[in-house]
Every structure is written in C-alpha cells, then in structure tokens.
Amino acid sequence: MTARTLVCYGSSEGQTASIAERIGDALEADGYDATLVHLKHPPADLDLEAYDGVIVGASIHMGHHQQYVTAFVRDNVEALNRLPSAFFSVSLTAAGNDTDSQETARELLAELPTETGWEPDRTLTVAGALKYRQYGLLKRFAMRGIAGRAGGDTDTSRNHEYTDWDDVESFALEFADELVALQEG
Template identity: 45%
Template structure:
C-alpha cells in the first residue's frame, strides 16, 4: 500500500470534487489517499510523508492559481523524488471535440511547467463546471459571455458540469499503476499485482 497526497487549489469546488474522486479511486485500489487544499498546507506538513503526489488546479480567467504555482515551485525538488502528476480542470477541456480548446488546455499546462520548473510524470486534463450559483454578478456576466461563445450555454439559473468522471477515474488508475510499478509492485489490490 502506498500513501498518496492529492493536493489541489479549488475556487468554486469542482477541482476539489475531482481530487476527492481521484482519492476515492486510489483507495479502491488499496492505497491511502489524502486530498488536501494547498490553502490548508502548513509548515508542519511534508511531501516526504507521501510515496506519491498529485497536484491539481483549475483555470480561472486564463490562469492557474498563484498559490498552486508557488506550491509546485517551492516543492519541485521533493516532487521529483517520488512519482508525481498534475491535473488541470478548465472549461477549455469541456468539449473533447473542440480542437481550439485542446490547444488552449495544452498552452496552460506549458505555462504552468514554465512558471514552476516542475515536469510532472503524468498529466490529466478535465472539463470543469460553470458554477453560476457561486458567482457574483460581474463574474456571472463574464462567464455567461464566455460560455455562450465557447459552449453555447446561456442558462444561468443552474450550474453546468462538464467533467467526464470516467476519465478522472481512468487517470487515477493509470497513476496508481505508475506508482505501483515505480515502487516495485508495492501496494495495490490483488488484481493490480496479478
């Protein structure tokens, strides 16, 4: 059994939901998984306490959160010492057939790598959500304009979720297999050891 840290930065809650789903999938394979917002991270916490680490962040207004960029940059050497990965949640990835959205998502990841100096072993990109119920007036107005142009969605009376949960679970399973292989087959279920 391996110990996983799933550290994330979430603004309206979708990235936290993705992190919890990943942690649950890892636990189903027999591992310990600890989802934690980077805003909860203290000087008493240590990446050295974990066998593997996943970081997750969302895109807002075309940018990653400064706190996640700083966290990855500050811990990049510790991350490189163990299996690691990164997942990104954004509206750019909401439509899997949108080539412009895919290009935009890749651009955000390259910018993140450039700003942090950290090269993740595995990367996942997932569609996000429009959380109109969480937005203030100005943000709601701006997001409605963006969604109308990119996704054709104008209904602000409800939230809209674009995350492919099967894809999230597949990412978690693939990362678990990577970790199990790198740690010499430690951990995992009987099925993963077969």
C-alpha cells in the same frame, strides 16, 4: 505494499476540490492510501517525502492557475521531480470539443510545470463546470457572456458540469498502478 499518495490542489469554486476528492476516493476504493490537502491552507508540517507519489491539481481562472499552487510547486519542485508525480489542470477550455480548445487546454496545463521547472510523470486536462447558481449576479452574467461567445451553455438557471469522471478515475488509478510497479520493481 500500499502506495501513499498525496493529492493536493487549489480550488476557487469547488470543482477542482470535487475532482481531487474523486481521485482520493478512487485510490482508496482500489486499496491505496490517499491524503487530500487544499493548498490554500496546507498543514505546516506537510512533508512530501512522507509519500510515495504526489498528484497536484489546479484550476484556470483568468488564464492562469492559482498562485498559491504555483508557489507550492516552485517551493517543492525538487521533491516533485524526485517522486513520481502527476498534474491535472481544470478549465472550461478543456470542455470544448474542437481542436483549438483542446490545444489551448494543453498549453494552459503546460504553463505551470514550465514556469516552475516541474516535470510531472503524468498530466491530464479536465473539463470544469459553469456554476451559475453559485456565482454572484455580475459574475453570472460575465460568465454567461464568455460561455456564449465560446458556444457554451448560457442557461443561468442551473449549473453545467463537463467533467469526465471516468477519465479522472482512470488517471488516478493508472498513476497509482505505476507507483506500485515502481515499489515492486
């Protein structure tokens, strides 16, 4: 039996959408059924009960995940807690290799589940990207200043991607394998 997995997400600059797509591709390549939904404009008839499991993704901007993702989780918390579910949080903080950055990324990840009462079975902090070439002039220089203070990349002539794609794919496949084990169990 193929596990049907909903991969829903919020994305402000496209990196979280790319990560959700990679999760969906990894699931499908391994024989699972994945449906992707951007939560900014979900279909009116979205029914979590039609899926065997749900993966939710959101990115951090100004210290918080997208409000529409938080609202979706809050509105669907009973189903999310009943179904196998997972959460991935994308941030530049997760790109830091130091202990403080990693701890902050974990704290940021925990805020959404704590705020909504959701208890995901699996979570992952994911390093995002600095998409300097997509930013407007003011945002580009603001992000360069923030990145510089954090010891990050400040070359605004190109984008800088920090996502560990192998980690993302492993997260997806481990979650799917758990779904299949539950179905067979």
